[in-house]
Amino acid sequence: MQVLxxxxxxxxxxxxxxxxxxxxxxxxxRAWVVVNPLADPGDDALAYRALAEALYVxxxxxYEKGSSGGPEFKTPSDWSPGAPLIYAGAY
Amino acid sequence: MFTHFIEVARRRPRSTLFxxxxxxxxxxxxxxxxxxLGLTAMVRPxxxxxxxxxxGVMTVICRSRGFGPVLASGxxxxxxLLLVITPWMTRNLDQSGRLVPLSxxxxxxxxxxxxxxxxxxxxxxxxxxxxxxxxxxxRHPAQNAARGGGPRPVNPERGSAPVPAERMPGVPADLxxxxxxxxxxxxxxxxxxxxxxxxxxxxxxxxxxxGRTDLTGTAAGRAFHMxxxxxxxxxxxxxxxxxxxxxxxxxxxxxxxxxxxAVFVASPRRTLAFWPVIACLTGLGFSLAxxxxxxxxxxxxxxxxxx
Numbered sequence: 417m418q419v420l421x422x423x424x425x426x427x428x429x430x431x432x433x434x435x436x437x438x439x440x441x442x443x444x445x446r447a448w449v450v451v452n453p454l455a456d457p458g459d460d461a462l463a464y465r466a467l468a469e470a471l472y473v474x475x476x477x478x479y480e481k482g483s484s485g486g487p488e489f490k491t492p493s494d495w496s497p498g499a500p501l502i503y504a505g506a507y
Numbered sequence: 508m509f510t511h512f513i514e515v516a517r518r519r520p521r522s523t524l525f526x527x528x529x530x531x532x533x534x535x536x537x538x539x540x541x542x543x544l545g546l547t548a549m550v551r552p553x554x555x556x557x558x559x560x561x562x563g564v565m566t567v568i569c570r571s572r573g574f575g576p577v578l579a580s581g582x583x584x585x586x587x588l589l590l591v592i593t594p595w596m597t598r599n600l601d602q603s604g605r606l607v608p609l610s611x612x613x614x615x616x617x618x619x620x621x622x623x624x625x626x627x628x629x630x631x632x633x634x635x636x637x638x639x640x641x642x643x644x645x646r647h648p649a650q651n652a653a654r655g656g657g658p659r660p661v662n663p664e665r666g667s668a669p670v671p672a673e674r675m676p677g678v679p680a681d682l683x684x685x686x687x688x689x690x691x692x693x694x695x696x697x698x699x700x701x702x703x704x705x706x707x708x709x710x711x712x713x714x715x716x717x718g719r720t721d722l723t724g725t726a727a728g729r730a731f732h733m734x735x736x737x738x739x740x741x742x743x744x745x746x747x748x749x750x751x752x753x754x755x756x757x758x759x760x761x762x763x764x765x766x767x768x769a770v771f772v773a774s775p776r777r778t779l780a781f782w783p784v785i786a787c788l789t790g791l792g793f794s795l796a797x798x799x800x801x802x803x804x805x806x807x808x809x810x811x812x813x814x
Contacts, residue, residue, distance in 0.1 A: 498549030
């Protein structure tokens with residue numbers, strides 16, 4: 417609370433409210449895209465989606481051979497680990 | 508993350524009235540940015556290199572605090588960064604038997620990025636690759652369907668998939684592609700250094716001036732994107748004059764992103780984690796432009812004394 421107060425004093429109420437509005441708008445735009453995904457996303461987006469789905473469904477980084485969740489993901493280590501974790505949160 | 512990072516660089520060393528609490532808080536000041544850098548690298552692996560550059564710049568900025576404390580601070584940041592990425596590094600070691608910090612995608616992006624015929628556009632080289640490997644074209648529809656995508660052709664990374672097996676059989680794909688990429692650059696350096704320089708310059712410009720095509724495909728979108736980047740450049744210049752420590756930190760970040768974009772695939776995604784900072788710099792740039800314009804108008808309207 418003390419930290420928040422010091423930020424309000426330092427930057428002013430208007431600046432902090434503007435910042436909060438920007439952050440909320442950014443979150444809403446992203447949430448909207450999660451609910452209304454692109455019809456034909458790029459190749460990388462599909463790979464990240466497949467990794468995120470596998471994390472959510474099977475708890476693995478990419479569907480493994482024989483998984484009923486989806487087709488085997490051949491080279492999961494080619495992709496960054498953090499992004500699929502974040503996207504899995506959207507599920 | 509960046510604001511905390513900058514705040515720590517600017518802050519005076521904490522008082523030593525209460526040594527134990529101060530020591531803990533001081534350590535936290537360095538551990539937190541280190542951990543945040545590690546988290547950023549987990550999302551965009553190229554930021555691992557940039558993080559090391561940032562830690563180096565940070566220690567140089569804070570050098571007036573003394574050699575020992577600065578070394579300890581840099582070490583703490585490095586430890587925090589490593590703590591975040593080590594579990595994944597261990598998993599990679601288990602799976603591949605090699606020390607791969609975050610992902611094996613670097614070889615592919617180095618290979619694709621070193622294809623000089625593409626003139627810096629990673630998709631520009633695809634027609635040539637597909638013409639040389641017609642069986643790739645036959646494989647695409649099935650691959651796309653398996654991934655849940657449409658009939659569009661593949662990205663360059665998937666196009667490079669058969670290359671390692673053909674040119675370096677038995678070598679792991681990412682290592683083979685990285686070696687071929689390095690060879691491409693070294694050959695270009697020997698045969699046409701000026702051309703290579705122009706290629707790097709074109710790629711560097713590409714990551715800054717060309718945004719995402721679906722957002723900046725129109726003239727209006729492109730103009731908007733370019734004005735944001737131009738405003739950020741003005742803001743960065745302003746920082747150089749007025750807030751030198753912040754300037755060096757942000758400049759190191761921008762330079763790191765640019766070098767990585769120039770050497771690897773020049774994708775606008777390289778700047779993704781940097782956009783909050785770009786947005787702040789743009790605000791500074793526009794604010795400066797607005798003030799200059801307002802002052803110019805005020806000066807013009809001011810009555811001129813007549814002798």
